[in-house]
Structures are given as C-alpha cells and as structure tokens.
Amino acid sequence: MAADSGAITNEDSGEEEAPQFETTCSYVEATLEEFLTWNCDRSSISGPFRDYDHSKFWAYADYKYLVSLFEDKTDIFQDVIWSDFGFPGRNGQESTLWIGSMGAHTPCHLDTYGCNLVFQVQGRKRWHLFPPEDTPFLYPTRIPYEESSVFSKINVVNPDLKRFPQFWKARRHMVTLSPGQVLFVPRHWWHYVESIDPVTVSINSWIELEEDHQARVEEAITRMLVCALKTAENPHDTRAWLNPTEVEETSHEVNCRYLNGAVSAFFDHYGTSKVVETQALSTNGEYVIKEELNVHNHMEVEQTSSHSLTLGTVKQEAASPFGPDLVPVIPGSQEPPSEGGGMFESEGEDFVDKNGKRFGKLHYTKRQRMMSESENAVVEQIASNSTVAPSQTFISTDDLLDCLVNPQVTRIVAQLLIQGRSLQL
Numbered sequence: 164m165a166a167d168s169g170a171i172t173n174e175d176s177g178e179e180e181a182p183q184f185e186t187t188c189s190y191v192e193a194t195l196e197e198f199l200t201w202n203c204d205r206s207s208i209s210g211p212f213r214d215y216d217h218s219k220f221w222a223y224a225d226y227k228y229l230v231s232l233f234e235d236k237t238d239i240f241q242d243v244i245w246s247d248f249g250f251p252g253r254n255g256q257e258s259t260l261w262i263g264s265m266g267a268h269t270p271c272h273l274d275t276y277g278c279n280l281v282f283q284v285q286g287r288k289r290w291h292l293f294p295p296e297d298t299p300f301l302y303p304t305r306i307p308y309e310e311s312s313v314f315s316k317i318n319v320v321n322p323d324l325k326r327f328p329q330f331w332k333a334r335r336h337m338v339t340l341s342p343g344q345v346l347f348v349p350r351h352w353w354h355y356v357e358s359i360d361p362v363t364v365s366i367n368s369w370i371e372l373e374e375d376h377q378a379r380v381e382e383a384i385t386r387m388l389v390c391a392l393k394t395a396e397n398p399h400d401t402r403a404w405l406n407p408t409e410v411e412e413t414s415h416e417v418n419c420r421y422l423n424g425a426v427s428a429f430f431d432h433y434g435t436s437k438v439v440e441t442q443a444l445s446t447n448g449e450y451v452i453k454e455e456l457n458v459h460n461h462m463e464v465e466q467t468s469s470h471s472l473t474l475g476t477v478k479q480e481a482a483s484p485f486g487p488d489l490v491p492v493i494p495g496s497q498e499p500p501s502e503g504g505g506m507f508e509s510e511g512e513d514f515v516d517k518n519g520k521r522f523g524k525l526h527y528t529k530r531q532r533m534m535s536e537s538e539n540a541v542v543e544q545i546a547s548n549s550t551v552a553p554s555q556t557f558i559s560t561d562d563l564l565d566c567l568v569n570p571q572v573t574r575i576v577a578q579l580l581i582q583g584r585s586l587q588l
Contacts, residue, residue, distance in 0.1 A: 181316075181318060182270035182271065182314070182315065182316065182317065182318050183268065183270060184270055184307050184314070184406075185269075185307065185406050185407050185408065186307045186402065186403065186404070186405075186406060186407065188407075189215075190407065191211040191212065191215075191222075192211060193210070193211040193212065195262070197210050197211060197212065198212070198222060198224070198262070198264075199362070200212075201215070201217060201222070202217065202222070202264050202361060202362060204217045204218070217264075221263065221264045221265065221266040221267045221358075222263065222264050222267065223261070223262070223263040223264070223267035223268075223269075223358075224260075224261070224262045224263070225261045225262075225263070225267075225269065226259055226261070226408060227259055227260045227261070227262075228258075228259050228260075229243070229255040229256070229258050229259065229260055229366075230255075230256055232260060233255075237256075239255060240254045240255030240256045240258075241254055241255070242254075242255065243255035243258050243282075243366055243368075245258075245280060245368055248280055248345065248347070248489060250280075250368075250370065253368060253370075255366075257368050257369075258366050258367065258368045259366070259367055259368075260364070260365075260366055261363075261364070261365045261366070261367070262362070262363070262364050263358040263362075263363050264358065264361065264362065264363075265358055265359065265360060265361050265363075266357070266358060267357070267358040267363070268355065268356060268357040268358065269355070269356060270314050270315065270355070271291065271293075271301065271314070271315040271317060271319045271353055271354065271355035272312050272313055272314045272315060272353065272354070272355075273295070273298070273303075273312075273313050273351050273352065273353045273354070274311055274312065274351075274369065275311045275312070275313060275351070275378050275381065275382055275570075276311045276369060276371070276372075276375050276378055276379075276382075277350065277369040277370050277371050277372050277375055278347065278348060278349050278350045278369070278370045278372060279347070279348035279367055279368075279369055279370070280345060280346075280347055280348075280367060280368050280370060281340065281345065281346045281348065281365055281366075281367040282344075282345050282365060282366045282367070283340045283341060283342050283343065283344050283345075283346075283363075283364075283365050284342060284364040284365055284366060285342055285360075285362060285363060285364040286342070286358060286359075286360030286361070286362050286363030286364065287339055287340060287341050287342075287358075287359050287360050287363065288339070288340050288356050288357065288358055288359065288363055288365060289337065289338075289339050289340075289356070289357050289359050290336075290337065290338045290339075290340060290346065290354055290355075290356050291319050291320075291335055291336070291337055291354065291355040291356075291357075292335070292336040292337070292338065292348070292352055292353065292354050293319075293333050293334060293335060293336070293352065293353035293354075294334060294352060294353075295350075295351040295352060295353075297332070297333045297334055297353070298351075298353070298570060298571075299329065299571075300329045300330055300331075300332045300333040301315040301317060301330070301333060301353055302315055302316040302317055302327050302329070302330070303315060303316075303565075303569060303570055304316050304561070304564075304565055305385055305389055305564060305565075305568045306389070306393075306404050306561050306564060306565075307404055307405060307406040308385075308386070308389045308390070308393070308404060308405055308406060308409060309405075309406035309408055309409045310382055310386060310409060310411075311382060312406070313570055315353065315355075317330055319335070319355045320355070320357070339359070340365075345489065347489050350372055350374065376428065376429045376432050376433065377429065377574075377577055377578075377581070379425040379428065379429070380422070380425045380426055380429055380577040380580065380581065381570075381573040381574055381576075381577040382425070383418070383421050383422035383424075383425040383426075384422065384568075384573050384576055384577055384580070385568045385573050386413075386418055386421060386422075387415070387418040387419070387421075387422055388564065388567055388568055389404075389564060389568060390413040390414075390415070390418055391415055391418075392560050392563070392564060393405075393560065393564075394413060396560045401413065404561075426580065426581065426584055429581060430581075430584070430585075430588070435585050435588050
C-alpha cells in the first residue's frame with residue numbers, strides 16, 4: 164500500500180468523559196509495513212511511529228478511498244463485490260478502506276448521506292448502534308465540522324449521565340462484526356465503532372439514496388452557518404473546529420455557491436412538482452413536520468425507520484432488495500456465539516424506555532412520533548451543559564451553533580428554503 168497518513172491517539176482516551184475527536188489526534192504518514200511493525204510492539208523501531216509508545220497509543224488509517232490507494236492497480240476493484248447485496252456493478256471504485264490497531268475508534272456519529280454497507284476483512288469490530296429517533300438523546304454537535312458527519316458529544320462507552328442525562332433513553336444495539344461478515348447500517352443510524360483485535364481491516368461503501376438530494380441542501384446550510392460564525396470568531400485558526408478530513412475552501416463566497424448548487428440539483432432532480440411541503444401544526448407546543456418526497460425504492464427509511472433491517476419487526480421480504488446474505492438483527496435475542504463471533508449483544512435496560520416499553524416491540528413510525536419529547540430533550544441538553552449559576556452563564560459560539568445547526572432545525576430550514584425558491588420558479 165502506498166504511504167498515507169493516519170491518526171495516532173492515546174489509547175487511554177476511551178476512559179475519559181469526552182469523545183476522542185480527530186482534532187485532538189496526531190497524524191503521521193507511514194506505509195502499511197511500518198504500521199504493522201509498530202503494531203507488533205517493536206518499541207525500538209525508528210520511523211514515523213518512533214515517538215509513540217505502542218502500549219499507550221492506537222493508530223487508525225480511516226476513510227481511505229481505494230481509488231486513490233490503488234490507482235495503478237485497478238483490477239483490485241473487482242475483488243470488492245457488492246452485487247450480492249443488490250447493487251450490481253458496484254465495486255472497489257466506490258469503496259473505502261479502514262485499517263486500525265486495537266482500541267482504534269471514531270466518535271459516535273451519524274452519516275447524513277446514504278446508507279452504509281461494511282465488510283469486515285480482518286479482525287473484529289464492535290458496533291454500538293442507535294436509531295435515528297434517538298438523535299436528541301445523543302446530544303448532536305457539528306463541532307468539529309465535517310460535511311456529512313453529525314457527531315455526538317457523548318463517550319457512549321463511558322457516558323457522563325450527570326452532564327448528559329437524556330442519554331439513558333437512547334436504545335443501544337451492539338453487534339460484533341467478524342471477518343467475512345457484512346453489516347448494513349440504515350440511513351441516519353448513529354454508530355460508534357471500536358477495534359477489538361490487534362489489527363482490523365474493513366471495507367465500506369456508502370449507498371446513495373433518494374433523500375440525499377434534500378440532505379445536501381441541509382448540509383450546505385450547515386456548512387455556511389458553521390464556517391461564517393467560526394471564522395468570524397477566530398479567522399486565523401480553523402484547526403480547532405474544522406475536522407482534519409475537511410480540507411475544502413470555507414469562504415462565504417464558495418459556501419454560497421455550494422448552497423445554490425445543492426438547491427439547483429434538488430430542482431433538477433425533482434422539478435417544482437416534487438417540492439417538499441412543510442406543515443407546522445402547533446397544538447400545545449407540539450409540532451409535526453410533514454414531508455412529501457418520493458422515497459428510495461430500496462427502503463422507506465424516513466417513513467418507517469423503526470422498521471429497518473436491524474429490527475425484529477422487519478418482514479423477510481423487506482431484506483430481499485439487499486440480497487439473501489443479510490439477516491436482520493433481532494433485538495432482545497441472545498444467540499449462542501459462533502467461532503466467528505457476530506452475536507447480538509444486549510445491554511439490559513438500554514432497550515427499555517421510561518414507561519417500561521421494550522424497544523423490540525416498538526410499532527410506531529417516525530412520522531407518528533410527535534416532536535415534543537425531542538424538543539424537550541434539546542432544551543434539557545442546553546441546560547445540562549451549563550455548569551455555572553444562571554447569572555454567570557456564558558453562551559459560546561458553539562452553544563449557538565448546536566441550536567442553529569441541530570439536524571431537526573436544518574431540516575426545517577431546508578424545506579422552507581426549497582419551498583420559497585419553488586414559488587419563484
């Protein structure tokens with residue numbers, strides 16, 4: 164493998180209350196051979212890892228596109244076959260490579276675009292998954308900013324429930340992915356992934372969805388607001404808030420073009436007849452957002468996200484578009500572990516809400532769920548983050564951004580923006 168950069172961070176960070184964001188990592192450029200040599204705990208080696216004691220640090224080369232790694236060996240793309248899961252012709256050209264040592268992880272986050280197929284090549288990874296409906300309980304933030312990634316403020320392995328009291332309501336799924344297994348992650352499912360073997364290798368591909376056209380408008384709005392406020396706050400140092408993987412231009416002029424391009428692409432795809440209709444119905448402070456969009460023919464994620472492929476309520480035929488090799492993970496089951504692992508791991512009360520209702524028996528859709536509970540959760544998030552007396556409260560730029568670019572807010576803004584633009588066409 165050609166030389167490439169990867170993140171290096173202290174492995175003790177998993178015990179801290181804050182997630183390990185990439186802005187706090189060190190970066191080195193190394194070959195695969197140099198990484199494997201260091202990972203064998205040869206502490207006396209020279210080279211890019213010489214300053215990092217293997218017993219104290221983990222390393223992760225993540226998000227590396229195979230196209231850039233193997234540009235001179237395009238035949239290797241054909242070895243990555245996604246056709247078994249309902250995507251003929253899709254291969255390594257649309258895939259990324261992830262290589263890590265034990266303890267390597269990324270903070271809990273959701274991807275705003277598409278759904279995700281992950282193939283485990285070597286070693287095991289433990290996936291912590293949370294459904295989209297639990298977003299308010301994951302305390303979303305866009306700082307550090309990275310397009311298409313909404314991060315959680317919480318270390319889900321060791322949560323601070325005093326600071327984030329709503330997290331106890333989040334419904335956790337845990338899956339150990341072993342070599343040879345493929346995991347399907349539905350749209351907008353939160354995930355925290357940790358390497359639990361000395362060397363882990365996985366390949367993934369993000370699958371485009373119909374809903375991505377509006378998601379790109381939402382992301383453009385987020386990008387414009389974050390960049391405008393954060394560069395105004397500190398125009399000389401973007402490293403503190405811009406994720407290292409986000410290296411594109413952040414000027415307001417460029418971001419305006421980015422937003423206009425996203426809106427234009429939306430209308431090019433749908434035309435004015437497919438405009439999102441936003442209806443805000445106010446009843447005792449409760450709001451329902453009505454969306455009228457064609458859904459992706461593979462899966463109606465936004466309409467019935469609680470009926471996704473990871474839930475036991477899915478009918479067998481629902482999995483057929485993704486091929487016969489994906490099996491639904493049924494909540495509450497305790498399958499005997501196989502030699503390859505991959506059993507579903509429950510966490511007791513994580514599957515029970517405050518009313519005693521078990522997650523595996525949920526039958527309502529996302530659209531049937533009123534937003535009042537979510538709104539209350541957002542308010543409690545802000546209140547719980549304050550550690551000083553009310554008269555001494557300091558509202559930071561990040562506090563404001565957490566509200567302005569909350570996924571629920573940007574969705575409404577995007578719908579209103581599209582609706583207003585359609586009246587001018």
